[in-house]
Amino acid sequence: MDFISRTQEILDKHSNNAVIPVLQDVQNEFGYVPEEAVAHISSVTNINKSRLYGILTFYSQFYLKPRGKNIVKVCCGTACHVKGAEKNLTKLKELLKIKEGETTADGEFTLERIACMGACGLAPVVTVNQEVHGNVTSDKIDKIIKK
Amino acid sequence: MSNEIKEKLITDDSLIQISICLGTGGVAAGARDVFNSFAKELESNQVEAVIKERKCRHKVHQTGCRGLCALDVLVDVLVPGMAETSYARVTAAMVPEIVQEHIINKKPVEKYLVDEAHHRFFDKQKRRVLQRCGVIDPEDINDYLATDGYQALAKALRIGPEKVIDEVKTAGLRGRGGAGFPTGLKWAFCRAAEGDTKYLICNADEGDPGAFMDRSQLESDPHSVLEGIIIGSYAIGAEKAFIYVRSEYPLAIERLKIAIRQAKEKGYLGDNILNSGFNCRIEIEKGSGAFVCGEETALMSSIEGNRGMPKPRPPYPAEKGLWGKPTNINNVETLANVPLIILGGAAQYAQIGTEKSKGTKVFALTGKVNNTGLIEVPMGITIKEIVYDIGGGINNDKKFKAIQIGGPSGGCLGESHLDTPIDYDSLVAAGAIMGSGGCVVMDEDTCMVDIARYFMDFIQEESCGKCVPCRIGTKRMLEILTRICDGEGVAEDLQNLEELAKKVKNTALCGLGQTAPNPVESTFRYFKDEYLAHIKEKRCPAKACKNLIKYRVTPDDCKSCALCVKVCPSEAILGGKKGVKAEIQNDKCIRCGACLSKCPTKAIKVVDNDSAAAVEVK
Ligand SMILES: Cc1cc2nc3c(=O)[nH]c(=O)nc-3n(C[C@H](O)[C@H](O)[C@H](O)COP(=O)(O)O)c2cc1C
Ligand code: FES
Numbered sequence: 028m029d030f031i032s033r034t035q036e037i038l039d040k041h042s043n044n045a046v047i048p049v050l051q052d053v054q055n056e057f058g059y060v061p062e063e064a065v066a067h068i069s070s071v072t073n074i075n076k077s078r079l080y081g082i083l084t085f086y087s088q089f090y091l092k093p094r095g096k097n098i099v100k101v102c103c104g105t106a107c108h109v110k111g112a113e114k115n116l117t118k119l120k121e122l123l124k125i126k127e128g129e130t131t132a133d134g135e136f137t138l139e140r141i142a143c144m145g146a147c148g149l150a151p152v153v154t155v156n157q158e159v160h161g162n163v164t165s166d167k168i169d170k171i172i173k174k
Numbered sequence: 175m176s177n178e179i180k181e182k183l184i185t186d187d188s189l190i191q192i193s194i195c196l197g198t199g200g201v202a203a204g205a206r207d208v209f210n211s212f213a214k215e216l217e218s219n220q221v222e223a224v225i226k227e228r229k230c231r232h233k234v235h236q237t238g239c240r241g242l243c244a245l246d247v248l249v250d251v252l253v254p255g256m257a258e259t260s261y262a263r264v265t266a267a268m269v270p271e272i273v274q275e276h277i278i279n280k281k282p283v284e285k286y287l288v289d290e291a292h293h294r295f296f297d298k299q300k301r302r303v304l305q306r307c308g309v310i311d312p313e314d315i316n317d318y319l320a321t322d323g324y325q326a327l328a329k330a331l332r333i334g335p336e337k338v339i340d341e342v343k344t345a346g347l348r349g350r351g352g353a354g355f356p357t358g359l360k361w362a363f364c365r366a367a368e369g370d371t372k373y374l375i376c377n378a379d380e381g382d383p384g385a386f387m388d389r390s391q392l393e394s395d396p397h398s399v400l401e402g403i404i405i406g407s408y409a410i411g412a413e414k415a416f417i418y419v420r421s422e423y424p425l426a427i428e429r430l431k432i433a434i435r436q437a438k439e440k441g442y443l444g445d446n447i448l449n450s451g452f453n454c455r456i457e458i459e460k461g462s463g464a465f466v467c468g469e470e471t472a473l474m475s476s477i478e479g480n481r482g483m484p485k486p487r488p489p490y491p492a493e494k495g496l497w498g499k500p501t502n503i504n505n506v507e508t509l510a511n512v513p514l515i516i517l518g519g520a521a522q523y524a525q526i527g528t529e530k531s532k533g534t535k536v537f538a539l540t541g542k543v544n545n546t547g548l549i550e551v552p553m554g555i556t557i558k559e560i561v562y563d564i565g566g567g568i569n570n571d572k573k574f575k576a577i578q579i580g581g582p583s584g585g586c587l588g589e590s591h592l593d594t595p596i597d598y599d600s601l602v603a604a605g606a607i608m609g610s611g612g613c614v615v616m617d618e619d620t621c622m623v624d625i626a627r628y629f630m631d632f633i634q635e636e637s638c639g640k641c642v643p644c645r646i647g648t649k650r651m652l653e654i655l656t657r658i659c660d661g662e663g664v665a666e667d668l669q670n671l672e673e674l675a676k677k678v679k680n681t682a683l684c685g686l687g688q689t690a691p692n693p694v695e696s697t698f699r700y701f702k703d704e705y706l707a708h709i710k711e712k713r714c715p716a717k718a719c720k721n722l723i724k725y726r727v728t729p730d731d732c733k734s735c736a737l738c739v740k741v742c743p744s745e746a747i748l749g750g751k752k753g754v755k756a757e758i759q760n761d762k763c764i765r766c767g768a769c770l771s772k773c774p775t776k777a778i779k780v781v782d783n784d785s786a787a788a789v790e791v792k
Binding site (some may be wrong): 081111141148149152160161166 | 201389422423476541546578767772
């Protein structure tokens with residue numbers, strides 16, 4: 028993958044100095060923020076790498092490592108917590124044999140916990156990629172993962 | 175659900191109308207399939223069902239959230255000459271029957287209808303801010319215009335900025351983002367601040383985990399928020415406004431973009447708005463996942479492109495805000511109230527509510543109630559009315575234990591507070607806060623120590639680390655709470671917890687730390703017996719804390735059907751088939767509850783774990 032030229036394209040689109048939107052676009056482009064991209068942004072914008080990493084590690088939506096093909100997110104917001112989100116998370120960890128924040132060895136799944144999807148009326152909620160599943164029970168988890 | 179707004183929209187009543195919620199909640203429940211299914215069925219039966227010049231390709235009308243998420247997918251069907259009918263929990267498979275029976279044969283399908291109990295969901299509500307949610311097409315500005323949209327803006331531009339501020343002051347509008355600061359006053363400060371360049375920010379970060387009011391408002395009626403922003407900018411003298419939206423809300427961002435474009439095209443945004451000489455531009459800023467960025471000073475650092483760290487106030491944003499310029503920051507719902515005040519007048523607005531809290535408040539009612547969803551209630555309504563009348567009572571007729579209001583900065587109120595009125599001051603007095611509107615109901619199965627631990631965990635995760643009390647104090651508090659939940663609590667824990675709570679509250683830099691002890695203090699105050707049971711008896715009364723419970727099969731009820739064995743992800747169940755009773759191995763069991771929900775004879779029970787030595791607590 029040509030990180031540098033694609034990062035440059037993103038930089039070209041953002042004329043002002045707002046780095047967060049640039050980093051967001053880089054993240055969308057590659058699924059994570061590669062080291063090469065950070066180095067390139069730093070040299071073009073004259074912003075220290077340490078400052079960029081400061082930003083990247085502060086916000087939970089930036090990833091410094093590639094993630095799995097399917098991102099499974101378990102909502103652990105209050106509504107979901109009360110309705111048993113923790114149990115779903117336990118079950119998923121056991122099924123995928125990974126901890127939260129990790130990716131399976133075959134690169135198929137990444138398991139994450141998030142704080143509220145904004146679909147609390149349907150708690151507990153699990154999302155796979157862009158798809159939102161409401162009222163998730165342990166039965167449903169089997170079905171969701173099989174897909 | 176016919177109302178005034180709807181009547182304004184219907185100009186041709188000879189058409190069949192179908193409305194489907196396509197908000198995040200609806201889509202999560204499968205609304206997209208239902209939508210497509212209706213389109214297909216109507217097409218193949220050659221039924222013309224459309225609402226006037228709506229741009230929807232499918233001739234089925236898309237709306238935002240109408241609030242009753244528990245019944246998603248909700249579908250309204252209006253056939254000329256028949257009463258309007260709502261169907262609940264619709265799936266794609268039910269659609270052919272609804273089209274055939276209801277639309278073609280004119281006989282509503284009784285078995286799928288929303289029942290009487292759910293009509294009561296709306297009875298005690300006052301839907302004003304949400305008046306258009308679930309009724310209009312959020313992607314079509316004409317719907318907004320047909321329902322008095324942008325008339326408040328026109329009036330504001332006529333009466334001038336000072337009068338606008340006066341009206342907002344007289345109406346008694348207080349900030350809906352948490353603290354309840356009087357909005358008119360804040361605007362007046364910012365207007366009076368020195369400087370030519372000023373900014374307005376709409377706070378749509380909605381960080382409270384368990385709340386989705388702002389998301390729904392933005393998804394279902396984006397123009398109402400834009401109109402509030404434009405009026406607010408005009409009042410304080412800002413020509414540029416920002417909407418800071420959390421990026422977990424892609425649909426809200428999408429609809430805002432559409433709304434901004436349409437408002438520009440029609441001349442409600444941009445240069446020389448409605449020939450008044452006033453210019454205003456609105457930009458969307460996406461958050462990147464940090465709860466603290468909902469705090470105003472942190473939010474501004476984030477827009478400036480830095481880490482979202484809060485700063486001590488003063489200086490307040492009204493003097494020195496974004497890039498050092500006077501800035502006014504308001505919550506989404508606060509701004510959505512503004513057009514109502516300007517258009518209907520302050521006096522009319524202030525008729526609803528209590529003496530010090532005017533108007534209505536939108537809550538996300540979730541947790542263990544039957545009717546979860548988005549509700550809008552007059553200030554002063556009691557908690558009991560919310561839980562039992564609107565919420566329809568507790569799931570499975572269990573016992574109400576507590577209601578958590580205000581999220582991580584709020585508190586848990588128990589049975590003795592059922593009669594407490596919902597207004598800013600009563601809630602603070604009771605140990606909660608109004609917050610932005612998260613309202614999570616808990617029943618006898620919810621452990622209050624676990625809830626305190628849950629929020630502390632959240633705060634620990636989200637603490638930005640700038641100040642010591644929040645960074646380390648909350649960590650120590652979390653350690654103590656975790657220990658108690660794990661059954662390893664010691665006698666001094668309670669006292670230490672109380673002391674830490676006080677210190678963090680008094681010394682943290684920003685609102686995050688200052689309010690972080692609230693969930694602990696309130697559970698402590700009202701549910702101390704649960705803390706004591708955990709520490710003294712090593713017992714979790716709600717049977718929720720994993721270390722303090724175990725699962726046990728009642729042999730007499732076990733039919734050896736092997737379902738539990740199959741569903742167990744950790745192979746903890748022995749026997750269970752070929753006539754042998756199931757037996758759960760405690761050391762292997764991860765307490766995921768899979769077997770519990772699967773067992774057809776309910777033979778698996780949750781019981782107290784063999785307790786360790788009891789501890790003496792004063
Ligand atoms: C930790 C923390 C998180 C906050 N999160 C939000 C939020 O998500 N949305 C919001 O509108 N206000 C939030 N606030 C309150 C804002 O700082 C600010 O008071 C509010 O946006 C002002 O708007 P209002 O006067 O209209 O309520 C938060 C405050 C703190 C301390
Ligand atoms: S708490 Fe899970 S969606 Fe809000």
